[in-house]
Amino acid sequence: MSNTVAAPRASGTPDSDPALRGAVRILTPSGERTDEPEYGCQVADVDDEALLALHDDMVVVRRIDTEATNLQRQGELALWPPLLGQEAAQIGSARALRSDDFAFTSYRENGVAYCRGVTPAQLMPVWRGVTASGWDPYSVGMATPQVIIAAQTLHATGYALGLQYDGSDAAAIAYFGDGATSEGDASEALVFAATYKAPVVFFCQNNHWAISEPVTLQSGSSLAGRAAGFGVPSVAVDGNDVLAVMAVTRAALARARAGGGPSFIEAVTYRMGPHTTADDPTRYREPAELEAWRRMDPIDRVEKHLVSRGVLTDERRAETQAHADQVAKAMRDACIGMPDPDPMSLFEHVYAEPHSDIDRQRTRFAAYLDSFEDAR
Structure with missing residues (x-):
């Protein structure tokens, strides 16, 4: 058997991605806010100050991610699943949720957890290996991370059916990656949700790589297009555009609350880092592809817009960075000071x-x- 490492396989650049070309976009990569005809009204209330708050969220979450990666490299965490590059997809969608909604996620949605009120310290125990769970799900409206790929789609659908039976107008949301769409659990969840018109949003973060397998091998057509076969309406959105993500998520949640049933959102984004800290992405993807997506950075996009508006001043930028550093320090202190459990x-x-x-x-x-x- 040969020990030769296979040549990197391209997943696609932003320019060549058909899903991204047809995706909903409100904030362009150059930072221009457009009048999107169908979904723009969903974020008409998001003014400069609200966008500054979303920017703060994304900077803090990226800082959490960086600090956690460093902690793993230093031997303080057993593993960490980076979300670098996916901040807009997670923050934009999570900030569209109400407090009585319930989120079911995979292991990468630490940005969603932050928005739901999970403290950075609570993110640490499971990855340090001292507990099987980091928080009380009912206290924040979010289940603890699901490692079994796509299992959370069934959990979300079941919870949504419970909401329906209770007469609640709350909704459930399931977060999963592009690779999860090839799992039977996801298909079964879509069948049940469509049949019973469950108030659930299926939120797929297409980050282009299921570990080392590109999305082009996962599906010969768009992931959003798969939902139509189950009778579930879908939309593709620029997952690096925090405003567009918030807009389509708000629309899907409104549909669910009104009894319209499930929706499927494909947030077209990109995993800038490794699948987990145990992964080496240089073995399977081209540097040029990474660089092309780096130019689509979700935080840079918001900053360009806010700077053009004259609201992201040096003082405000420093405040945001100080906030991020404070959160990261608290998380590091909590991680290192965490006692080992009694065997x-x-x-x-x-x-x-x-x-x-x-x-x-x-x-x-x-x-x-x-x-x-x-x-x-």
Whole structure:
């Protein structure tokens, strides 16, 4: 067997991406805000100050991401899934949610978690390996991250059906990547949601790479187009445009609240970093592709617009950076100061009621731990 590394495979540049060419866009890469005819009205209320707040969110989330990556490289975290380049997709959609909506995500949506009120310190335990979960889902309206690819689409659909039966006008949203669209769970969720008109939004972040497999191998047509086969209306949006993402998400949520059923959003974006910190993307993608997408950076786009409006001053920029650094420091301190769990806590919260098998395993594990003390 050859040890030769396969040549990088192109996923596509912004200029060659058919999904992006037809995607909804309000804020151009050069920072110009356009009058988008169909969805522009959804963000008419987002003035300069509101856009500054979205900019602050994206800068803080990128800083969290950078700090967490550094913590992993320094041995303080076991793993980290970077979201670099996907800030607009996550912030724009999450800020469209109401407090009584519920988000079901994969492992990369740390920006969504930040918007839902999850503290940066609460993001750390699961990646440090000291707990199976970092927060109470019901306190923030967001489930803890799902590692099983596409499983959260079913969870979101089931929760949405519960909302429907309760007579609530809240909605559920499921976040997943382009690779998840090839999983059976996603198809089953779309079938159920369409059949029962569940108030759920399927939010696909097409970041062009499912680990080392390009989206061009995932699908021969647009991912948004797949939803039509299930009877679910869909839209492709420039996922690096925070205003466009917010607009289409608001529209989909309004449809769900009004009893119109599910919607599918394909946010066309790009994973600028590795799949996780265990991945080396230089082994499978071309530098030119990365550089082309770097010119579509979601934060740079907003900054160009705000600078042209004269509202992103040096003082305001410094305040935002100071905020980001403060959040990152608090997260680092919480991570490093996190105590290791008692080994016997492994058996807590496994079953709601006492269970003889757990009791037996607890006894055996305690004896195993004691054997190390005897050896000393």
